[in-house]
Amino acid sequence: MDLDALDAIDTHVHVEQDGHGRRALDQELLDASAAYFKSGRDRTPTLDGIAGHYRARRIAAVVFTVDATAATGHPALSSEEIAEAAAAHTDILIPFGSVDPHAGRAAVNRARRLVSGYGVRGFKFHPSLQAFEPNDRRYYPLYEALAEAGVPALFHTGQTGIGAGLPGGRGIKLRYSDPMLLDDVAADFPELTVVLAHPSVPWQDEAISIATHKANVYIDLSGWSPKYFPPQLVRAAGGILRRKVLFGSDFPLITPERWLADFAGLDLKDEARPLILKENAARVLGLA
Template identity: 70%
Template sequence: MNLAELTAIDMHVHAEIGEDGRTSLPGELLDASAAHFAAHGRRSPTVDEIAVHYRERRMAAVVFTVDAEHATGRAPIPSEEVAAACARNADVLIPFGSVDPWRGAAAVRAVRRLAADHGVRGFKFHPSLQAFDPSERRFYPVYEAIAELGLPAVFHTGQTGIGAGLPGGGGIRLKYSDPMLLDGVAADFPDLPIVLAHPSFPWQEEALAVAVHKPSVHIDLAGWSPKYFPPLLVRYADSLLKHKVLFGSDYPLLTPDRWLADFAALDLKDEVRPLILKENAARLLGLSGAG
């Protein structure tokens, strides 16, 4: 990966379909998510197709799936498969793994195996979809393993489009994605880089407070068009958190083209834009040439 030639690093891209054609989520949850993002009729790309999309734009992308088998009863797209596809496209793709935290010791072993044998560069969690409270100490061994590896952990925060509009929200509970649940994790694992994924509606101020207070905590801006960002988030991204805010699109639900077009209209200092688009992510990921 040639960092100098990249225009941006998208920290939040989903692998939603496996090589066997199986989707990452049950159909009703995928449909609800597509409706929430007005993405009906948009075909989920394979990881190799994601690579083409980003290569054409001279961007890199962090790609992951979510293992929520305990909560959904659905076997995930294997992180090993995602990592192998990213390895085929290492000029533009960076693999993150996912483990179901309910698997306990098996999840800890999976973390170490995915890093050692498959080259994943971080891990993604979705507390609402995976139906777990990330502050509970029963899940701490998973974080401890990730911290020992020196890798970042991305946690979905705020409302989720998954299940939106379904009866009972598809049974998905938003409370697990309150960013304040990660404040104690950040306190207990100060060496674990944590990314709070998305503008954290309805807990935006809480997310900003945690990111300001805990040096290890970052925020990615995925899943929202920048024109809808809360003004307070924009102000913090332009000042106190300028080294800790990261570009993320949530592709394929929101395209990087749409995100970047709206980002260009934000009132930000010129020196802040390259930090958000590339430099902060490059440093967090330990990419060669990062400052």
């Protein structure tokens, strides 16, 4: 990947439909998240469509699905197929894998295969959707495998639009995505890079504290339009955490062009912008 040919790296891009027409979530959850984000656009672009969208904008994209098979009963998209398809777009796409933590040793073995055999550059977890407490030691062998492979782990944190507005939130529990659970993981695996996805509302201060305290913890800024960022996050992103925060959109729910337009309106020092948009991500992903 030619970093000089890129203006930015989007660290949070969902693949919600594969080449066979299968979708990452059932229709009720897709509709609920679309309503939550007030998203009227196509929620199911193919990987080729994602590549074209981002290539036209000179932005690299970290692409992934979420394997929540055990928690939801919905068959996951194949991380192997996503990685194979992304290999046709190495100029613009960076594949992440996803494994179901409830699969135990099988998840560990699959994670290792995804790195060694398919070239994934990191892993995505969604504790609320996958229904697991990330600091439960049952999942530590999985983190050990990722640390050994030298790839980052990206965890959803805070509120989620998945299940929002449905009775009981469709059983999805927000407490699993409290970033303080990941403080344990980051402390116990100092060699593992942990990325806290999204403004972590209602735990924003906790996320800032963790990223300030732990050298191996970063924050991606996806899932919110920057004009709605909590003010303490804006201050940290432009100051103490300017080398620890990453551009992310949450495409297709939020497009990179909308995110970037709103980001331009934030009161940040000029020196922080290139760090947030590209340089920090290049370092975390091992591209620099």
